[in-house]
Amino acid sequence: MSTTSGGPAHRYVTFAAAGVLAATGLLSGPASASPRQQPVRSDLGAQECARDVNAHGVVVTDTHLVVRGRVTALPGGLDAGVALNDRGWVAGTVRGVPAVWDGRRTTVIGLLHPSDTFAFVTGMNERGDVVGGSGSTATGTRAFLWHSGRLVELRSPGTTALASGINDRGQVVGGYTDADQQQNAVRWLPGGTMVELPALGGPGASSLATDVNNSGVAVGYSAEGTSGGLRAVRWAPSGSVSTVDPAGTTLGIASDIDDRGDIVGETSSATTAQTAFLRTASGQLTLMPPEPPQSGSTALAVSERRVVVGCEFSADATVSTRWSPR
Numbered sequence: 001m002s003t004t005s006g007g008p009a010h011r012y013v014t015f016a017a018a019g020v021l022a023a024t025g026l027l028s029g030p031a032s033a034s035p036r037q038q039p040v041r042s043d044l045g046a047q048e049c050a051r052d053v054n055a056h057g058v059v060v061t062d063t064h065l066v067v068r069g070r071v072t073a074l075p076g077g078l079d080a081g082v083a084l085n086d087r088g089w090v091a092g093t094v095r096g097v098p099a100v101w102d103g104r105r106t107t108v109i110g111l112l113h114p115s116d117t118f119a120f121v122t123g124m125n126e127r128g129d130v131v132g133g134s135g136s137t138a139t140g141t142r143a144f145l146w147h148s149g150r151l152v153e154l155r156s157p158g159t160t161a162l163a164s165g166i167n168d169r170g171q172v173v174g175g176y177t178d179a180d181q182q183q184n185a186v187r188w189l190p191g192g193t194m195v196e197l198p199a200l201g202g203p204g205a206s207s208l209a210t211d212v213n214n215s216g217v218a219v220g221y222s223a224e225g226t227s228g229g230l231r232a233v234r235w236a237p238s239g240s241v242s243t244v245d246p247a248g249t250t251l252g253i254a255s256d257i258d259d260r261g262d263i264v265g266e267t268s269s270a271t272t273a274q275t276a277f278l279r280t281a282s283g284q285l286t287l288m289p290p291e292p293p294q295s296g297s298t299a300l301a302v303s304e305r306r307v308v309v310g311c312e313f314s315a316d317a318t319v320s321t322r323w324s325p326r
Contacts, residue, residue, distance in 0.1 A: 039278070039308070041291065044320040045071045050309035052084040052301045053322070059309050060084040060092075061320045076101030083124035091124040098146070100130055109146045112153055115139070122174075123165040123211065131163035131172055143174055143188075154188045163188070164220070165211035165256075173197075173209035173218045185209040185220055185235070197235045200243070201225035209235065211256045219244070219254035219263050232265045232277075244279045246287070255310075256301045264299035264308050274298060276310050278323070288323050297321065 044050055048062035059066040060081040065074060074081050074090065078101055081092040091100045098109040098121045111119050112134035119134035127147075131154075135141040140160035142153050147170075154163055158176030166172045170190035175183050185197040185207035199205035200222040207222035216237035221230045232245035232252035245252035245267040251274070254265035261281030268274040276288040276299035290297040294312035302308045308323040 039286065039288065039323040039325055041288070042322045042324065044309075044322055045069075046320040048318055048320055049298070049300065049311035050320040050322065051082050053303045053307050053309045054084050054088070055086045055304050056088075057303070057305075057307060058084060058088065059320075059322065060090055065090070066320070074101075076106035078106065082121045083130070085124055085126050085128070087126065087128070089124065089128050091121045091130050093119075093121065098130065098132055098134075100124065100128060100146075102128065107149075109151060112142055112144050112151060113139075119144070122163065125166045125168045125170075127168060129166055129170070131166045131174070133162045135160070140177075143172075143176075145172060145188075152192075154192060154194070156186065156194055158184070162208075164209060165218075167212045167214045167216070169214060169216075171212050171216060173212045173220070175208040175220075180204075182206055183208050185218075185222065187212065187218060187235075195239070197239055198241050199223060200231060200233060200241055201228060206230070207233075210254060213257045213259050213261070215259065215261070217257060217261060219257045219265070221253045232263075232267065234263060245277065246285060255299060258302050258304050258306075260304065260306075262302050262306055264302045264310070266298040266310075268296075276308070276321075276323070278302065278306070278308055280306075293317075294319060299323070 044066045046061040046064045050059050050061045053059045065072050078092045083091040089102050098119050116134045117136040121132040124130045130146040133141040134144050143161040143163035156176035158178050161176035163172050163174040172188040175185045183206040187195045199207040201224050204226045205223040209218045209220040212218040218235040222233045229250035231243045232254035248269045249267045250269045252267045254263050257263045263279045274296035276297040278286045290312035295314045297312045299308045299310040306325050312319045312321050
């Protein structure tokens with residue numbers, strides 16, 4: 001998927017060269033939402049994106065923790081934060097190498113292969129298992145799973161692959177790029193068996209799974225055709241795929257799903273800006289447009305208490321943001 005510049009770095013979207021995830025872009029005009037539907041918005045006080053939130057309301061941003069409204073440095077020497085679990089573990093990087101802090105000490109996960117030149121974390125479950133990608137510009141990115149202190153590659157038939165999310169049952173989701181440079185959403189079962197997930201547009205349409213809950217429901221994005229727009233989608237445990245973003249979306253991404261089935265992500269169209277959304281398990285859709293002077297918003301994580309975190313941004317600034325139920 002190609003994107004335009006101007007938005008904050010998005011943790012999924014693509015897994016192209018150097019392991020740097022592509023930036024999401026801005027389109028013109030704000031999306032609207034009914035005031036009745038609007039959750040309470042809070043500025044978390046960090047000039048960066050909020051990446052994850054746990055059941056206790058603790059938030060990890062790109063380089064900080066937010067605990068009871070107080071912004072602190074990341075613990076354990078981490079220089080970047082990505083994922084947080086209810087035990088308080090934080091996964092991210094130390095000097096650019098994947099690592100996890102377990103409340104007492106930091107364990108460096110490392111690289112899949114000595115020749116790899118980059119690696120990054122995308123997700124972590126309640127057991128502390130970590131997933132992400134590792135590789136080099138010469139070899140491409142490979143999906144990894146770190147479990148019980150052991151780092152393993154999640155195999156795929158593609159030239160490059162990425163693991164994006166993991167549940168407590170050990171199911172991992174992500175995608176791989178085939179010889180035609182097409183992204184394909186997949187699920188890895190415990191033990192490493194890979195199952196392909198269908199795209200909205202059928203064979204040849206790009207897709208990527210970003211997260212999976214403990215019921216086996218996965219979310220992500222899929223093209224509606226080989227040259228169509230991207231839609232935020234959910235995959236049932238059976239593998240059937242359906243859209244979860246508003247009608248008319250031309251660029252949609254579902255970033256996270258909780259165990260209740262609530263889904264968050266972002267949506268934009270030819271006439272609306274990039275806008276965060278929450279879709280509940282019952283199907284209620286809430287848009288969370290940015291407050292001026294920001295011109296776009298994205299939701300990256302949702303807790304079991306329906307607290308949503310992400311950021312609002314413009315070409316000049318990024319603001320870590322939390323949306324809470326009224």
